[in-house]
Amino acid sequence: MKKLIYVLITFFEILSFSFGMEFNGELNNIFVLEEMKNEKLINQVKLSANVSNDDILSKITLEGNTGTNEVILYEGYVESYKKNFVLTLGKQRLTWGLGYLFNPANNYFAVINPEDPKVEVEGINSMKLRYNIGELSRLEGIVFENKVKDKEIDYGLRYTTIFNEWEVMIDYFKKDNNFILETKGNLGIGIWGIWTSQDNNIVIGEDYSFEIWDRSLYIMNENMYIKAEEKWIDYISYSYQWDEVLGFSQILTYYPNQKSYYINNSINYLINDYMDINFSYNIMNEDFKNIAKQMLGKELSLEELKIEVSTYF
Numbered sequence: 046m047k048k049l050i051y052v053l054i055t056f057f058e059i060l061s062f063s064f065g066m067e068f069n070g071e072l073n074n075i076f077v078l079e080e081m082k083n084e085k086l087i088n089q090v091k092l093s094a095n096v097s098n099d100d101i102l103s104k105i106t107l108e109g110n111t112g113t114n115e116v117i118l119y120e121g122y123v124e125s126y127k128k129n130f131v132l133t134l135g136k137q138r139l140t141w142g143l144g145y146l147f148n149p150a151n152n153y154f155a156v157i158n159p160e161d162p163k164v165e166v167e168g169i170n171s172m173k174l175r176y177n178i179g180e181l182s183r184l185e186g187i188v189f190e191n192k193v194k195d196k197e198i199d200y201g202l203r204y205t206t207i208f209n210e211w212e213v214m215i216d217y218f219k220k221d222n223n224f225i226l227e228t229k230g231n232l233g234i235g236i237w238g239i240w241t242s243q244d245n246n247i248v249i250g251e252d253y254s255f256e257i258w259d260r261s262l263y264i265m266n267e268n269m270y271i272k273a274e275e276k277w278i279d280y281i282s283y284s285y286q287w288d289e290v291l292g293f294s295q296i297l298t299y300y301p302n303q304k305s306y307y308i309n310n311s312i313n314y315l316i317n318d319y320m321d322i323n324f325s326y327n328i329m330n331e332d333f334k335n336i337a338k339q340m341l342g343k344e345l346s347l348e349e350l351k352i353e354v355s356t357y358f
Contacts, residue, residue, distance in 0.1 A: 225239065
C-alpha cells in the first residue's frame with residue numbers, strides 16, 4: 046500500500062508537469078491507541094489535481110489509506126460557468142444545511158461523524174445546477190446518488206436568500222417528500238434554527254466568541270428535539286486559540302434522557318505552514334457507543350488516544 050501511495054504521488058507530479066495542472070496533496074500519519082491497549086498506525090494520502098479557464102474547472106482527487114488498504118476516487122468532476130449558471134457533473138462533495146452535528150439536509154449526502162461533524166467526506170455521484178438570482182439569492186437543483194439509502198437516485202431543490210441580514214434556506218428532497226426550513230442570523234449571539242416536515246424535528250443552535258487574554262474563545266451549543274421520541278439531544282463545543290501555533294478544543298455530545306455521552310479533547314500545534322500535529326483523547330460510555338454504531342455503521346472505541354501528523358504540499 047505504501048508503494049502505491051508513492052506511485053500516486055509520482056503520477057500526479059507527471060500530470061502537473063505535462064498538462065499544466067495545479068497539484069496539491071495532504072499526507073496524514075495517524076497513531077491510534079484504542080482502549081489504551083490496541084495500537085494502530087495508519088498512513089493516509091490525498092492527492093488533487095485541477096485545471097481551469099474562465100468557463101470550466103476540472104478536478105480530480107484520489108485518496109489512499111493503509112487502514113483500509115484502498116485507493117478511492119475521492120472527487121472527480123467538471124464544473125462549467127455561464128453567466129448566472131454553474132453546472133457541476135461528476136463525483137463531488139455536497140454540503141447543505143446550517144447545522145453542525147444535527148444537520149438534516151446534509152444527512153442525505155453523508156453520514157455525520159460525531160467526532161468531527163464538519164470533516165470533509167468522500168464525494169457522491171451527482172449533477173448540480175446553481176442559478177444566481179442577483180447578489181443575495183440563488184436556486185440549486187441536484188440529482189444525486191443517495192449513499193445513505195442504498196445508493197438510490199434522489200432529487201433535491203434548494204433556495205437561499207438573505208432577508209434583513211438573516212440567511213434563509215428552503216430545501217426539498219423528493220423521495221421523502223421532505224421540506225427543510227433553515228435560518229441563521231445574529232441577535233447579539235449567533236443563532237440558527239431548522240425544521241423538517243417529514244418528522245417535525247427541530248434544531249436550535251447558538252454560538253458566541255469573546256476575548257480572553259487577547260485571544261478568542263469560541264463557544265457553540267446545538268440542540269435537537271426528536272418529535273417521535275419526545276426528547277432533546279445536546280451538542281456543546283468550545284475552542285480556544287492560545288497563540289498563533291497552539292489551539293485547544295473540546296466537544297461534548299450528550300443525550301440527557303439516555304444518559305449517554307461522548308467527549309472529544311483536542312490540542313493542535315502548528316509546526317509551520319506545511320505541517321501540524323494534533324493530539325486528541327476521546328471517551329464515550331456504552332450507550333453512546335451503540336448510538337454511534339447506528340449513525341456510522343461501525344463501532345467506535347470507548348476510549349481512544351490519537352496522534353495525527355499532517356503534511357501539506
